[in-house]
Structures are given as structure tokens and as C-alpha cells.
Amino acid sequence: MNLHTILGGIRYTFADLKEVMAKANEEKSGDRLAGVAAETVQERIAAKVVLSEILLSDIRNNPLIPIEEDEVSQIIEGDINEIIYGEMKNWSVAELREYILRNDVGDRELKRISRGLTSEMIAAVTKLMSNLDLVHAANKVVILSTCNITIGQKGTIASRLQPNHPTDNVDGMIASLKDGLSYGIGDAVIGINPVDDSVESVKRLLHATKDFIHEWEIPTQNCVLAHVTTQMKAIRQGAPADMIFQSIAGTEKANRSFGITAELIAEARELALKQGTGSGPQVMYFETGQGSELSAEAHHGIDQLTLESRNYGFARHFDPFIVNTVVGFIGPEYLYNSKQVIRAGLEDHFMGKMHGIPMGVDICYTNHIKADQNDIEDLGVLLSAAGVNFIIAAPMGDDVMLNYQSMSFHDVATLLQTFGKTPAPEYLKWLEKIGIYENGRLSPRAGDPAIFSR
């Protein structure tokens, strides 16, 4: 494995694959915080040049975290199809990029190579891709997933309706829910982040959403995003949950800091399949985001993009219904400004799709980061062009519980209309029946939550 190059008369030498991978990243404040970022812009490009010539077999043979030390590594390694890997192992990362971008390579071909790629290989090629590469390539991949309904079809963007309330008040949550439904939001999931992580609170919200879904015969899924152990308790006590949610990370140590292991997630999935209310076969929901491993001081000196990719390697093992990166939530110490958030959003979405998972994005920002709503509207447009599976939306984009801003109900409806897309087919049918959609777009009645007050 060659680890040096000469560029502009300067010789650049890197110690190992880990350093090349880290320095080949686009600028991220989190990589600086970790002390792994390129020192200069030219060094960054030098690292990209070196990385472009490294073979996929080099990446596999030089694990960043050995399988003996980390169960996430073990899972990624264990899920590789050896035949497909064997077909590609002598490709350089540059060749992988050019294969992905070939005009005669589409959904079927990318899904095939996906099964032979490790998360580190997918991370490596991502580092060589431009923003438009990421949009164009991700848009080739169509990932369908099914819980109560199927989402992810070409020409659709599903959405998570996020009716959070600052005190988990059920009536308050329902008020936001009605508002979101009136804009045609909610086919991916009606998902609530509870303030109170107690079993009682989670049960209450699960029952309230399920009752509402039954009353209005809404073809969707419910979920309450408490810790996995709390949801499992709620389900064992008879609460109706279509899916089980958990935030995940790209290393075993970071997962432990979230209070989870692969064994626990497998147990949760078994429970959701046996006692959950979702039809399945997909019954899991994961959230990720660049920087969480460093935040948990469990990053092993690896850059945040590569670690994020490992999230998806972990996620795909559990056959999720939806996965999303919460891209602008973590804060400016990991993604400093809108430029970094937009880049990360495109990277995460592409890497998810290359793993074959149903990838969505919470397109968002906090109030201490250098970004505003205009910036995330930009990212919304880019991800719509990239064929994102689903987007998260809150009333006017203002989450009154988590205190950050995401896409609004209006934004999702506008992206659909601008791109000529629709919600998932089964959901669209329901929206037309209720009178919220007409001819594939918002009806005159849309936007009126009183539709659901009778």
C-alpha cells in the first residue's frame, strides 16, 4: 500500500491508512477537534490522491479497528459477500468511484456491489466524490422498505411527522400531529421524542398515536424515540409500537456509552417482530450523525465520516425500516457551519444508500451553529434531487422540545411539488380520500388541522 505522493513539488507521506482516510476528508470541525484533519488544503488533496490509488483489498486487509476489539467491525466484516468482494478487490478507490458513476451502472449493479463493500470502502470512495457526484450516484439507488406500508419508491419522498411537545402533553402532541397530517406529512413514521424517558410516558404516547392512527385509518407507523430498553419494557407491558428506535454509533465503545450492544439491538428486533404492532418485515428505526463517537470519546483516532459509515454497516445488519442522520444537530464543534452540514448531509445519505439501507435525513441546525433556515432549505433541495427516502418535519421547522430547527411541513410539501414527487403511494391514496391531496398535490383544504377535529 503506497502512502506517499508528490504534489506541487512537495512530498507528502502518511503514516497509515487511518491518517490517509482522515486527511482526505473535506473540512470538518470535528476532525480538527479530534486532531486528525489535514493541516493544509494541499495536504487534504494529497491525501485524496493517495487514497484514490489504494486498493479495496488494502482497505480490507488493514482494518481501522480490528474485529477482535470491536463488535461493529465484526458485524461489518461478517456481512460481506466474499464472491462479490472478490470481483472488486483489486479495484482502486478511484476505480470504485468511476464504476459507481458509469452510465450503465444503475440500481441493480450498485445494490450488488454494496454487498461486497465494507463501510470503510464506502467511506473511502465518498471522500473522493464531489457534492454533485454524491447527489447523482445516490439518486441511482432505490431502496424500498416495508413496515405497515412501503416507502422509498422512485418519485416519492416520505416524511417523519415529529409532533414533539415540551412536556409530552398528549393533547399538545395530537395538535401538532393534526397540523402535520393536514400537509400530507407522516408516511415514514409518526415519531415522538419524549422529554420523559419513563415507561409510563412512552406507553401513553404509543397508545395516543396508535389510537389516532386507528381512528383515522392512517396507513403509517408509530414510534416513540425513548431509549431502546424503555421501549422494550413498554412493549412487554402491552403498548402498541410499530417499530423500535435507537440512536446508534460506529464503534462498540460509543454504542456502550449509548447503553446498547449488538446483542441488545438483536433482542429488541426479535421483540418487535414477536410483540410489535408493525406488519414488517422491517421493524427497526435508527438515528445516526457524524461526530457522536468523538463526543463519546470512543472514536479510536478515526475521522467522523468513516465512523458514520460504520453506523450504516451496523444498521444494515438489523434490516431497518428507516435510518436517518440528524445531520445538523450535534453542534458546531463537529460541523461548524452550513457548508459542513450540507456536505455531511450529502455524504451520509450517499453512504446509507451504498449500504443498501432506507436512508433519510433530519435536515436541521441548532441555534449556536453558523446556519439558518435558508441553508437547510438548500440541503432539502439537494437531497430531494438525490432521491432521499424520507425527511423529518416539525411545525414551521421549530421543534419546541428539542430546541432546534428542522424542515417544516410546508418545506416537505414544497419540495414534493417542486420536484413533481409525491408521498408514498399508499399514503397518497389516503390523503386523497381525506381530501388533503388532489391531483398529486395539496388540495385547497390542505393545511387545516381542523379536518381532524370532529
Place this chain on the structure above:
Amino acid sequence: MNEQLIEKITKMVVEKLQSKNLKIVDLPKENEQMAVTLFQETAGENRIPEEKVIPTPLGDVKFFKTTVEEKKPNNILLRTPTKEDKNDDTLAELRKKTPARIAVGRAGSRPKTSTWLQFRFDHAAAVDAVYGEVPQEILNRLGFFQVHSRVMDKEEYIRRPDLGRRLCDESKKIVKDKCKHSPTVQIVASNGLSAKAIEENLEDVFLSLVQSLKNLSIDIGTTFYVDKGRVALMDEIGEILQPEVVIILIGERPGLVSAESLSAYICYKPRIGTIEADRMVVSNIHKGGIPPVEAGAYLGTLIQKILKYEASGVSLVKKEG
């Protein structure tokens, strides 16, 4: 534009809106259509009736609500006047139930202009509310001494969370010298990302927490304040003072609804290397969320439980079975 100028303009705008809004609050109850525009007020009504009369501090979103878009009936929705009235009542009822920006209408698929500008203004106010200093008089009144993390300035605080998780050398010494060692509960306060949160809530939370702990006969250490701290600062404090439980009251990142929300993070025997899942948090402590006095009392009973099980966070859930 320089920061002071922005602050000055923000203040002027807010004062103007404030005086306008206070008049609207005084409107007779039957004027439902106007009253509902103040959904923040009505949403909080059941919990804290005094909210109606207390002038709200600068930066609180509820004074930024305009009435423009709500004055007009939603003419796109229903045709006959009676139905329209009924619809307005329904929307008013819905708005009362949540501080979220619901039932705001639309222009095509986009938000109306006033709704959009309102949102932008609220974001602007939240951005301006990040950081800030806690008035010394509050700390004096509560008898807290002040120490510092390793962070030098705001920019470093943002970029280097690791430095916010440690005390500077001098502060370590001060804490060691001034504080009671091995108390059952060590209380710490820090501005975090919102000094406003400390200013508005610390006193009430702290006093009711102390009362609650006293009632439960739980021993309390020497409380102090850390400038520009992060949550995991509790690990180092745990090492230095060896308490059973550390509780840190810290300003949350400002949101649009409230820039003064406080969080309480609690951990059983935090030490360097404590995992995040062992910390517990009670967030959204402010008068539009969990009222500070109630929060203090609740935190006392939560600490009692943690002491009983000798565990917090995920470990507590496991032990509870």
C-alpha cells in the same frame, strides 16, 4: 454588524412588541380570536397562572408573536360564515394546547410572510441569546463562589467541548479548598449555552431542590458555579470531591420558544470515564416547560431514588428491573 448594535436593536424591537402584546393579554376573555394568538400564554395557563401578569424577560418568544395572520379568518378553508367561525374556534383550541407553530396557514405550499418573518426573528433572538454572562448578584445572593473551566472565550467554548469538561488548574485547587469533601449530593451550576437560563431559573430550582433534599434528610455539599462548563465536568468534580451524586444545573442551547431553558444532569458517582448513558437529565426547566420550583422538588425525589439503587441512567433502569 457589531454585536452591541444588534443587541440594542433587538432590545428595542422586543420592547416595542412587549408593550403591544401586554395590551393584548389584557383583552377580555371572550375575544378568543385575539387571545389565541398568544398561544404560549394560554398553553402555559394551567400550570402557571401568574404568567399572565408577570412581564416576560427579554428574549422570550411569547412576546414576538404577531397577530397579523391570525386576525384574518382562514378563507381558503370553508365557505359559510358559521362554519368559518367554528373552524376558527377549533384552530384556537388546537393552538392553545402547544407552543408549536401550528395552524399558521399557507401561501401556496409556503408559509405566509408574517409567519416566516416571525420565525426568522425568533431565530435571530435565539442566536443573540447564545452565551451571555450570569449576573454576579445572583451568585452572591445564593452564596455560590465562581470557578472556570479550561475554556478561554466563547469561540473556544463552541469549538473545544473537551476544554469545557475540565476545570482550570486554579479552579481545581479552589474547589478542593473551599468545598466539603465526600458529601452525599454535590450541586453545581453552570451557564453552559444560556446564561439566561441560569438567571431566570437557578434560584427557584436550587432553593426548592435544597428544601426537598433537606426534607429527605440528604446531606448536601458546598454548591458553586462554573463559568463556561459542559455536562461532563461532573466527572472531574466527582474525582475531586468524591460525592455520591453530582447534579449539574446548566443552561441549554437556546431554542426558538425559549432561550432560557435549564437542564439538570444527574449521575451516581461520576468519575473520569463515566459513560453518557449513566447520566440522567431533566430538561426543559423554564416557566413554559417544567416550572423551576416543581423541577427542584422532583429532582430531590429523583436523587433519593438514585441513592437507594446506587445507580443512575441506564444502570438505574436495569437495577429497577
